[in-house]
Amino acid sequence: MAAGHSPMEQFTIKTLVPIEFAGYDISFTNSSLWMLLAVICSAAFLTLGVKRDGVVPGRLQSIVEIFYDFIMRQTVIPVMGESGRRFFPLLFTFFIFIFFTNFLGLLPYSFTVTSHIAVTFAMALLVFALVLVIGFWTHGLRFLSLFVPSGVPAWIMPVIVPIEVISFLSRPISLSLRLAANMLAGHTMLKVFAGFVVSLLGAGGVFSALAIAPLLAGVALTALEVLVAAVQAWVFTMLTCIYLNEAVHLHDHH
Amino acid sequence: MDAEAAKFIGAGLATLPLLGAGIGIGNVFGNYLAGALRNPSAAASQQQNLLLGFAFCEATGLFGLVVALVLIFAV
Numbered sequence: 515m516a517a518g519h520s521p522m523e524q525f526t527i528k529t530l531v532p533i534e535f536a537g538y539d540i541s542f543t544n545s546s547l548w549m550l551l552a553v554i555c556s557a558a559f560l561t562l563g564v565k566r567d568g569v570v571p572g573r574l575q576s577i578v579e580i581f582y583d584f585i586m587r588q589t590v591i592p593v594m595g596e597s598g599r600r601f602f603p604l605l606f607t608f609f610i611f612i613f614f615t616n617f618l619g620l621l622p623y624s625f626t627v628t629s630h631i632a633v634t635f636a637m638a639l640l641v642f643a644l645v646l647v648i649g650f651w652t653h654g655l656r657f658l659s660l661f662v663p664s665g666v667p668a669w670i671m672p673v674i675v676p677i678e679v680i681s682f683l684s685r686p687i688s689l690s691l692r693l694a695a696n697m698l699a700g701h702t703m704l705k706v707f708a709g710f711v712v713s714l715l716g717a718g719g720v721f722s723a724l725a726i727a728p729l730l731a732g733v734a735l736t737a738l739e740v741l742v743a744a745v746q747a748w749v750f751t752m753l754t755c756i757y758l759n760e761a762v763h764l765h766d767h768h
Numbered sequence: 769m770d771a772e773a774a775k776f777i778g779a780g781l782a783t784l785p786l787l788g789a790g791i792g793i794g795n796v797f798g799n800y801l802a803g804a805l806r807n808p809s810a811a812a813s814q815q816q817n818l819l820l821g822f823a824f825c826e827a828t829g830l831f832g833l834v835v836a837l838v839l840i841f842a843v
Contacts, residue, residue: 698833749820
């Protein structure tokens with residue numbers, strides 16, 4: 515590793531515009547900047563994509579339509595059925611936002627917003643709260659039957675019910691950690707391999723020639739990270755969808 | 769033992785979840801391939817489940833990474 519450069523350095527939050535409000539530090543940081551850029555990019559992508567609104571889509575419009583089709587017809591409808599349509603705006607927003615923050619994070623010298631648990635946990639908590647509100651709103655106290663799986667003998671209930679409750683409560687943690695840890699691990703790995711290239715080149719002689727190996731590995735890992743960035747955005751959306759489906763339909767399959 | 773040293777040993781031990789994640793990811797793709805070869809017409813429809821299973825397995829390994837990072841940077 516090049517001296518003084520930690521692979522974790524990329525995750526430090528730097529204050530760009532210090533703002534203090536009522537004793538709280540709400541500064542505009544590099545995290546806010548990249549979040550804002552993701553919002554601008556996604557808004558531009560989606561509005562420019564459907565601007566022409568042709569029956570025969572152009573290049574950009576067909577990409578936007580693929581996004582829509584992927585979330586609507588291949589994720590939301592198969593999981594939730596037709597009643598999933600009213601959750602589509604939320605789910606699509608999650609997908610697009612995470613997708614764009616993940617991909618912007620892959621650019622060199624950028625900042626990966628979703629690598630911070632504070633960001634992903636906020637989104638996961640929103641999902642958790644939404645599931646609770648919708649569950650109790652539509653089913654009342656019957657929503658608690660979510661913790662009582664059907665077809666299980668009564669004597670095993672004292673064990674099963676606490677396990678179900680714990681697994682329900684740990685959902686926001688696993689949902690947010692999965693996304694954040696994936697982004698954190700992937701970007702750390704990329705930087706570690708980039709560090710190998712630098713230190714091998716610095717070693718000189720025959721070692722400089724060997725630097726091609728971690729460079730190629732870095733290229734391959736970048737390809738893997740592109741896949742992971744897309745898959746994790748979709749996994750977050752899919753799991754949100756599954757959780758919401760449970761809140762709407764309880765045990766019955768839409 | 770030095771507390772600092774114990775921290776690093778703990779962080780090293782926290783990489784053990786990779787064992788499970790490796791077995792899990794191998795299982796996911798191996799079984800998918802086995803199923804896909806037996807019934808190739810059903811393979812395409814199961815690709816989403818494949819990715820979901822892969823993501824679950826991978827995340828389990830990464831929880832170990834989180835433990836390691838917490839030990840190094842936050843304890």
